[in-house]
Amino acid sequence: MEKQIHIEPVTRIEGHAKITVFLDDAGDVRDAQFHVTELRGFEKFCEGRTLWEMPGLTARICGICPVSHILASAKACDEILAVRVPETAVLLRRLMNLGQMVQSHALSFYYLSAPDFLLGWDADPATRNVVGLVAENPELARKGIRLRAFGQGIIDRLGGKRIHPAWAVPGGVNRSLAAEDRRWILDNLPEAMDTIRTTLDLFRRSFDCEARGMLGEFTSMYMGLVGPDGRWEHYDGLIRIVDQDGSIVVEGHDPSRYFDIIVEASAPWTYLKFPHYEPMGFPDGMYRVGPLGRVNVCESFGTPEADAELEAFRAEASRCSGKVFDYHYTRLLEILASLERIRRLLDDGRILSPRVRAEAGVNQLEGVGIHEAPRGTLIHHYQVDENGLIERANFIVSTGHNNLGMNRAVAEIAKMYIHKGNVTEGMLNRIEGGIRAYDPCLSCSVHAVGQMPIVLHVVDAEGRLLRTVSKE
Amino acid sequence: MDKVRVATVWFSGCAGCHMSLLDIDETLIDLLDRIQFFNSPLTDLKSFPEDGVDVTLIEGAIANEEHLEIARRAREKSGIVIAMGDCAVTGNVPALRNGMSPDRMIEAIYGTEATTNGALPYEVVPRLLDRVRPVHEVIPVDYFLHGCPPPPGLIAKAILALLDGVEPQLSGQDLKFG
Numbered sequence: 001m002e003k004q005i006h007i008e009p010v011t012r013i014e015g016h017a018k019i020t021v022f023l024d025d026a027g028d029v030r031d032a033q034f035h036v037t038e039l040r041g042f043e044k045f046c047e048g049r050t051l052w053e054m055p056g057l058t059a060r061i062c063g064i065c066p067v068s069h070i071l072a073s074a075k076a077c078d079e080i081l082a083v084r085v086p087e088t089a090v091l092l093r094r095l096m097n098l099g100q101m102v103q104s105h106a107l108s109f110y111y112l113s114a115p116d117f118l119l120g121w122d123a124d125p126a127t128r129n130v131v132g133l134v135a136e137n138p139e140l141a142r143k144g145i146r147l148r149a150f151g152q153g154i155i156d157r158l159g160g161k162r163i164h165p166a167w168a169v170p171g172g173v174n175r176s177l178a179a180e181d182r183r184w185i186l187d188n189l190p191e192a193m194d195t196i197r198t199t200l201d202l203f204r205r206s207f208d209c210e211a212r213g214m215l216g217e218f219t220s221m222y223m224g225l226v227g228p229d230g231r232w233e234h235y236d237g238l239i240r241i242v243d244q245d246g247s248i249v250v251e252g253h254d255p256s257r258y259f260d261i262i263v264e265a266s267a268p269w270t271y272l273k274f275p276h277y278e279p280m281g282f283p284d285g286m287y288r289v290g291p292l293g294r295v296n297v298c299e300s301f302g303t304p305e306a307d308a309e310l311e312a313f314r315a316e317a318s319r320c321s322g323k324v325f326d327y328h329y330t331r332l333l334e335i336l337a338s339l340e341r342i343r344r345l346l347d348d349g350r351i352l353s354p355r356v357r358a359e360a361g362v363n364q365l366e367g368v369g370i371h372e373a374p375r376g377t378l379i380h381h382y383q384v385d386e387n388g389l390i391e392r393a394n395f396i397v398s399t400g401h402n403n404l405g406m407n408r409a410v411a412e413i414a415k416m417y418i419h420k421g422n423v424t425e426g427m428l429n430r431i432e433g434g435i436r437a438y439d440p441c442l443s444c445s446v447h448a449v450g451q452m453p454i455v456l457h458v459v460d461a462e463g464r465l466l467r468t469v470s471k472e
Numbered sequence: 473m474d475k476v477r478v479a480t481v482w483f484s485g486c487a488g489c490h491m492s493l494l495d496i497d498e499t500l501i502d503l504l505d506r507i508q509f510f511n512s513p514l515t516d517l518k519s520f521p522e523d524g525v526d527v528t529l530i531e532g533a534i535a536n537e538e539h540l541e542i543a544r545r546a547r548e549k550s551g552i553v554i555a556m557g558d559c560a561v562t563g564n565v566p567a568l569r570n571g572m573s574p575d576r577m578i579e580a581i582y583g584t585e586a587t588t589n590g591a592l593p594y595e596v597v598p599r600l601l602d603r604v605r606p607v608h609e610v611i612p613v614d615y616f617l618h619g620c621p622p623p624p625g626l627i628a629k630a631i632l633a634l635l636d637g638v639e640p641q642l643s644g645q646d647l648k649f650g
Contacts, residue, residue: 008518009518011513011515011516011518012513012514012515012516013513014487014513015487016482016538018596020596033596035596035597036597037536037538037596037597037598038484038535038536038597038598039577039578039581039593039597039600040484040535040565040566040569041569041572041577041581043580043581044569044572044577044580044581045568045569045572057565060486060488060564060565060620061486062486062487062488063485063486063487063488063489063490063491063492063621064486064487064488064491066486066488107491107494111494111514112514125515125516125517126515126516126517128515128516129509129514129515129516130514131504131508131509131515134501134504138501141501142498142501145497145498145500145501146497146498148494148497149495149497149498152495162491162492162495162624163488163491163492163495163621164488164620164621263587263588264586264587264588265587265588265589265591266582266586266587266589266590266591266592266593267591267593268591268592268593268594268595268596269593269595269596269597270593270596270597271593271597273582273587282588282589429516441487
């Protein structure tokens, strides 16, 4: 008789989700599903809005990475204006995206996931959170809070607001960087560098290659944008897809033609769609994005410290890591690379130029904006009428690309830990931990968010309640 | 002194108000001497404690059946309910779908025109309400924090006033939407 275990909601993630684990007659795991439980419908209600509103409106898809949507939207609108964005505006957009990479990755690591590894997977659920981390390791907690604040500070200095800054606009940005703000970022960089070095050191000492298999390991393809020579890229670049060994599957694909290779499927039990690589079909066309995806597709970071770290990471694992837990490792590597790049941008003599915006009207009726958000490749695709009103909007968000990967992860982890119907709270937390590793942003992914009580009901095939396990 | 018991929930929104709460940065560490977090997306406590909480901060609008149920539970279990941010206060961006039928929206987003297999999400996931509503349309709300998101200083000011047992005095810029 088949039984189901429900985990709801998944906590310490950004958004509303639950998990169902299916057990067979012997109480072993047959499969698992990750359900995203909210939908807001941005694709539909953006229709009829003006393109000028789109960066501000789509920022509200997500308060954790609003900059991602602001930039993807502005880039799609740049195409519709058919202008060349001034080079300083591009540098500033890059700077803000890197600031966001730092704050978002810091949120994921220190606030949401670190309690699992620093307090323990089986620690008391009442204290297994950032508050518990403050009590247990105040120094690290404070460093993490300050690192996130640094990333948010860059966004604030550029855009005048930490969350939903009205700053990037079609054709560029609406304000240049002030010399004193450049100074502030430079003055605070060393502390941020120190924090990430300390954290990477602690992480490596705590988890060797074998320990990092704790959240499962499986093969898939990986996708991300890369720059010249296959360098790690976050703002421009071309689409690259590699297989589990790092061999090229797709190289140099024009991002504005994303629909040639990526299509979406849907399922009755989740609001989150399943993007996949079209030639291999659904679900075989699974690829993963985000920190692990970007690190697996790139040849190098292009900055010295991050490249030394990348070499150490690859020496220990292989060209591509399939370990879910390595999302955390690669997230830390990306913070380091972002900080090094921030430094490089601030040293560029063009960064303070006041020429930051190209003015134009509607010159093309279609535009695709694509870049790397913290959680992976983000795509905004608009079609407008002659007046610049949106006729069709399509968003493929970072977390969506990982939907197949997250579903696979929960099934793998459930199989690793649940046997003969024996279930503990700690096991369920590990399954949730698999989701946390991907750092999904469900606000983004279905353009939605939420939270609910976690109670696990073990029910039989007729729906009779056999057992209840509460997370409290 | 007993710590003030605080819960936070999020409904239909973008998590930005919770991020703005975290944007008080290190003030959070100081606050922890005076407050204790119960159920929240930031903790692993997934439901309201039986003996309730003193304050619940609600982010987001009421958009599906699950939100409605949790909002009612929040009211029942909380001394003070605060609508945090424009989505909770007015419906804001999520309410832009009002006027559109949820079924038509689902068909347009997941149907065969939009996906390879056209499977429509009607199982397991909570049903969408016909209309997205601000929180005070479904439960009584004690305080409203405006802003998209409310600035961290505003959130801190309201919490600190309540901790001191006084009515938060909000005026001028504090009342600005957006």
